[in-house]
Amino acid sequence: MLDKNALQQLNQLKSKIIESKDQGEGEVRGSQRRFGFVRLDDGRDVFLAPDDMQRVFPGDRVKITVHTDDKGKFKAELEKLLDSPLDCFTGRYVVRGQGHFVEPDLPRFNKLLFIPPSQRKKCSEGDFLYCQVAQHPFRDGKSQVKVLENIGKPSDVGVEGKYIQRKFKLPRDWPNNCSIGEDSRxxxxxxxxxxxxxxxxxxxxxxxxxxxxxxxxxxxxxxxxxxxxxxxxxxxxxxxxxxxxxxxxxxxxxxxxxxxxxxxxxxxxxxxxxxxxxxxxxxxxxxxxxxxxxxxxxxxxxxxxxxxxxxxxxxxxxxxxxxxxxxxxxxxxxxxxxxxxxxxxxxxxxxxxxxxxxxxxxxxxxxxxxxxxxxxxxxxxxxxxxxxxxxxxxxxxxxxxxxxxHAGLREDRYENIRAVLRKEIPDLADSDFGQLPNYIALIKASEKSESSLPLRSIFARMLQPGNISSSPLPxxxxxxxxxxxxxxxxxxxxxxxxxxxxxxxxxxxxxxxxxxxxxxxxxxxxxxxxxxxxxxEQWLQYQYLAQNTSDTVYDARIAHVNGGGFTVELLETGISGFVEARTIPEKLSFDADALRLFNDKQSFQLDQLVKVKTSELDDFQRKLMFLLV
Incomplete structure (x- = not known):
């Protein structure tokens, strides 16, 4: 039997081992695949393996131990669930063999959640549901939900509006005594x-x-x-x-x-x-x-x-x-x-x-x-x-x-902007874009420029969002x-x-x-x-587009570009979808300054006109993928 000194030494050793571990707290981020990441409070993104991703939801706050492999990459080991903000959500009823699930309509959430028999309430596959998390999967990787409302079937008239109201928690009723009186003025x-x-x-x-x-x-x-x-x-x-x-x-x-x-x-x-x-x-x-x-x-x-x-x-x-x-x-x-x-x-x-x-x-x-x-x-x-x-x-x-x-250009994109200006409008490259007169000069110069680049559109993709303030800011x-x-x-x-x-x-x-x-x-x-x-709008637009054959060719304009591909907008309907760079035969490089994808033979940039056809369309998930024609 260990004496008090030995127990104290063991506890001290245990504390030192814990203190020597690289641990941190952060938020779980999902991905398009089964794995995920934890964004730590110190800014690091730590890989979360598929098995561990089954134990958490995107948005969960967790404590992890960070392991570093031979290549210097970070991998997370889950230690503790600190907070799980996911409570109620909307989704679609799915049957897989003998299992009944809800497919949550949440960003970067690609797992099915189990609906126990007592909660199925005569639901049919494809029905739109409003659910609540009843069991979190952190302990054993198994989750359960409670069905709060069957919103309707895909064939129900106006079900999309009812669903969107419920998903975004838009107030549906007015409180009592909402009438107005006489003009006080x-x-x-x-x-x-x-x-x-x-x-x-x-x-x-x-x-x-x-x-x-x-x-x-x-x-x-x-x-x-x-x-x-x-x-x-x-x-x-x-x-x-x-x-x-x-x-x-x-x-x-x-x-x-x-x-x-x-x-x-x-x-x-x-x-x-x-x-x-x-x-x-x-x-x-x-x-x-x-x-x-x-x-x-x-x-x-x-x-x-x-x-x-x-x-x-x-x-x-x-x-x-x-x-x-x-x-x-x-x-x-x-x-x-x-x-x-x-x-x-x-x-x-x-x-x-x-x-x-x-x-x-x-x-x-x-x-x-x-x-x-x-x-x-x-x-x-x-x-x-x-x-x-x-x-x-x-x-x-x-x-x-x-x-x-409206605060204008994002400060983290200043260097991208300067890189473009050094080639296209060098006189403005060293301007302070945080000053309104300089920004006005930049926009007016970009409109008059004879550059082959769509400068105004490039700068528009680098703007901060507007907001409401109690101060008269520009x-x-x-x-x-x-x-x-x-x-x-x-x-x-x-x-x-x-x-x-x-x-x-x-x-x-x-x-x-x-x-x-x-x-x-x-x-x-x-x-x-x-x-x-x-x-x-996207939901109904994609339903509308699904009536056409997959061989239908559309005229489109490139509206956004990133390293993974570009978003196009159909000229006649305004419907937007994505063209993945990997579907284009020869590998493309991404120019983060000019916002374009290019190789020796072709280039894709903002405002460019292209022809596309659909390759993948899911109106409920609002997923529309195009292929270049």
Whole structure:
């Protein structure tokens, strides 16, 4: 029997052995194959073998021991499960022999999870499910799930919308007492019902946020932009306000719209419908003949729109193929042209992209896809909205407010950019791209360059995402010192908040704004809604494409390039898929500076036109692989 000294020595030895081990904590990352990695807190990526990957989920936080093999490569040995954030998820019912499983619809998650007999609830293979993890596999590699809801069968009408709602946890119901009361600002509103405002939107739009009017004067034009004023009816922290905050914005799903505000409000009492008295916040500015903005004023007003016009008719009127009776259209178009010319010279114009309209059949599947090009009516409205939003950012500069910011190029890509510039525009290679004037100069030079490389597209792939801030930081994407948006308060909660900021300044009132944590949560909900819309569109698009034969050839444009291949976008439908570099006969090298794949015989770069055909298509997994023709 060991005495106390011997036991103490053994414990000390054990502690020294543990301390000498290379251990760390990190997050499990999945891959397209059965193995995975652990991203340690110190930045290392450690290989996780298939057998160990069966014991964890992507996203799990684990403690590992790091082993180094003869070649200096790291391999993980699982020690402890620290946290597993995966709880509820959506997926597809799968039968493999005698086993019944759910195939989780999660990124880089390629394992099936077992459904015990008691949980099968008359589900059939292919059904879409909403499940909860009932047993984690860390102990023995075996997992189990609980089926919370059978969302529906693939043949059910509209099942895609129900599934996406559940997957992204989009709120489906409104709380009680979500109605609105009387206009809290009725007594102080300026009566502008004699001003002949008009609205210009898509023919089917019912939630009309903005109305326009312009009149020529000796200095250019007076431009008035009236914006629906739901903030006068919705009290902060009321049930309706909290519901709108939770939704963050209106999510447009094919065949279904998840509104930020209830339809009776967004499409009724607050919508700027023609020939109805409506509460509005009006931005009034003077636009010079050169397109400069001055004399910015804001007011709370009562307006009465004279007409609901659509883009196609207004475009036809501008080009004199249709005669509309609204007299302000000519002045609106002239003012918008001046604004556009000024922006083109002094700021940055975003490249225009076509929209794609889905016509759905009775099964709520895509029957046809039509390409909708932007026209002069779209540009007219865009310039008026930009002018109002730019003016709001300037006007609010000395008051608490929210701003839309864009930090420009990613700092970790500066060297890639400099490498391109040394060859193509050497005078700009040493510029500080974190300064707005230098970035504007870079974009304008890239547009004028005669380089064979698509410089503007290359730099666009190296941009940081935009965000919402409580400080008036620059918006590099537009080339502006500051920018905000208040023109879509029926659809965007951040715009409703900015509207409150405008009212607070008008009335010299105190206002409580979201803190950084609340802003981050708001932005995450906005991203979640956008991702939901994108995934449902992809799902229906891939179903639509699956109706064609695998030999159908499509014209496409290269939209993204990386070392593994490139994403292409079909010209006629906008559907995106991936071409793997390994499917191209001769090995390709990747140029991370110019974002192109090349060898001695061929080159593939951004914006290049190619012909492709499908090689693999799974609409549920939103996986579409193309082959070059």
């Amino acid at each position: 009725a007594e102080v509103r300026k009566d502008l019902r004699d001003t002949p405002f008009i609205t210009i939107d898509s023919a089917e739009t019912r939630d009309i946020d903005d109305a326009l009017w312009a009149e020529a004067n000796e200095n250019g034009w007076q431009l008035n932009v009236a914006v629906a004023d739901p903030s006068a009816f919705i009290s902060p922290d009321s049930p309706l306000d909290l519901a709108a905050k939770q939704r963050a914005n209106t999510v447009y799903l094919p065949g279904f719209t998840q509104t930020m505000l209830p339809n009776p409000i967004s499409q009724g009492s607050c919508s700027l419908m023609a020939n109805e008295d409506r509460a509005a916040i009006v931005c009034s500015v003077q636009v010079s003949h050169q397109g400069e903005i001055s004399d910015i004023e804001f007011s709370e007003a009562l307006i009465r729109s004279r007409a609901k016009l659509n883009y196609n008719d207004v475009h036809a009127h501008i080009h004199k193929t249709v005669d509309l009776e609204q007299a302000c259209l000519s002045d609106l178009y002239a003012a918008s042209q001046a604004l556009r010319n000024y922006r083109s010279e002094h700021h940055i114009m975003m490249p225009e992209q076509a929209d794609f309209h889905f016509k759905l059949n009775e099964q709520r599947k895509i029957e046809s896809i039509s390409k909708v090009e932007r026209n002069d009516a779209h540009r007219l409205v865009e310039e008026c909205m930009l002018a109002a939003n730019r003016s709001a950012a300037v006007w609010l500069a000395d008051s608490p407010s929210l701003y839309v910011c 918006h590099f994407g537009l080339g502006l010192e500051s920018y905000t948006t208040f023109t879509s308060p029926l659809r965007k909660y951040s715009d409703l908040l900015v509207q409150r900021c405008i009212r607070a300044k008008l009335n010299n009132e105190e206002l409580s704004l979201p803190d950084e944590e609340e802003l981050a949560a708001l932005q995450e909900r906005i991203r979640n809604g956008r991702q939901a819309s994108k995934q449902m």
